[in-house]
Each structure stands twice: as C-alpha cells, then as structure tokens.
Amino acid sequence: MILNRKKLVGISIASLLLILSILFMARFNSLNNKFPPPTIEAYQINEPVRYGSFEITMLEHKMMDKTELQNFSAVYGKLFTNEIKDIKSIVTTINIKNTSNKKMILEVYPFILESKGFSNGVNLDLFMALNTNKTMTPELNAGEEIKLQLPFTLIEKQFTKQDWANVTRREFELVLSLYPEKKSIFLNKIKKSL
Secondary structure (H helix, E strand, C coil): CHHHHHHHHHHHHHHHHHHHHHHHHHHHHHHHHHCCCCEEEEECCCCCEEECCEEEEEEEEEEECHHHHHHHHHHHHHHCCCCCCCEEEEEEEEEEEECCCCCEECCCCCCEEEECCEEEEECHHHHHHHCCCCCCCCEECCCCEEEEEEEEEEEHHHCCHHHHHCHHHCCCEEEEECCCEEEEEECCCCEECC
C-alpha cells in the first residue's frame, strides 16, 4: 500500500510538472507571437537616421583616455578613485534636425552605447562639461538643427582583461531605439583622440 501511495504521489507530481510545462510553453509562444523580434535598422557615420520627427546623423566619434578625462576632473573627478584603475569614454558627435513643421522636443538620454553584451548610457556629468548651455532634451523649432556630444563611459572593471586590452578595436554601436525597430549607428573603427 505504501508503494502504491508513493507511486501515486510521484505520478501526480510528474503530471503537475507536465501540465505546468505545457502552460509555460503556451504562454511563451503566445508572447512571442504578440511581440515578434525587432526589425533591425543599421546605419553608418554620416548616414541620416529618421527618428520620429527628427533626423539624427552621427558626424564623428573618438575615444578619450583617462588623461584626457582628468581635464574634466571638476565634474568627473569622482570617477578617479583607487578602485578604478583605468577609464575611457567614447564621445559621439551627433547632429539633430527637427524635420517637422512645429517645435519639438527630443530626449537623448535613452540612447545607449552597445558592444557584445556591454551597454552604457550617456554620462550626464561629462555631457554637461562637453555641451555648455545644452540639455539632453533639446527643444528645436521646425527645421532647426543642433550638434551634441554624447559621452559614454567605459570602466576597466566592466570588461575582462583581454577585452579591455582590445577595447579600442571593439565594434560599438549607438542604439537610438530597441523596439519595435532597433535603430543603431555603427561606429566601426574608433578614432583615437590626439
């Protein structure tokens, strides 16, 4: 009788797990059908990207090393601690044009820099130091354009030793949106600043 009871409990647990697995797979498939993978739109430097009522063009990019970043130590100094041995920043210069016929606001703080599992947002302190009297939510009149420098910080601890040694050769992309279209501007080769 005890063996039959153990068998019954085992069969019940196995049946419950099977039912839960089926329900999970049905929900998984349902969500994948409702939210298909994003369409990928890849752009290069100097290629305009349509972004809502705006046209965004990356004009250039460069990598700043720790020595260059120390020039901004008044706003950026808190990153120079004993815990952070090395730091770099990729600075992208973008041109934003309002292509609508009315005044519009663009939020640039959601833009991210991405590379092989690494991603980081715009560094606000360095953004303010590089873009005097400018905001991360520029308001542009119809046809108006503005140039902004978007800095993205890379800290040695965020990478393996081998990846950090080759960080200047990594392929990065500036991601403007993720879903339903993933719009990215590929940086390809990073120019080292002088």
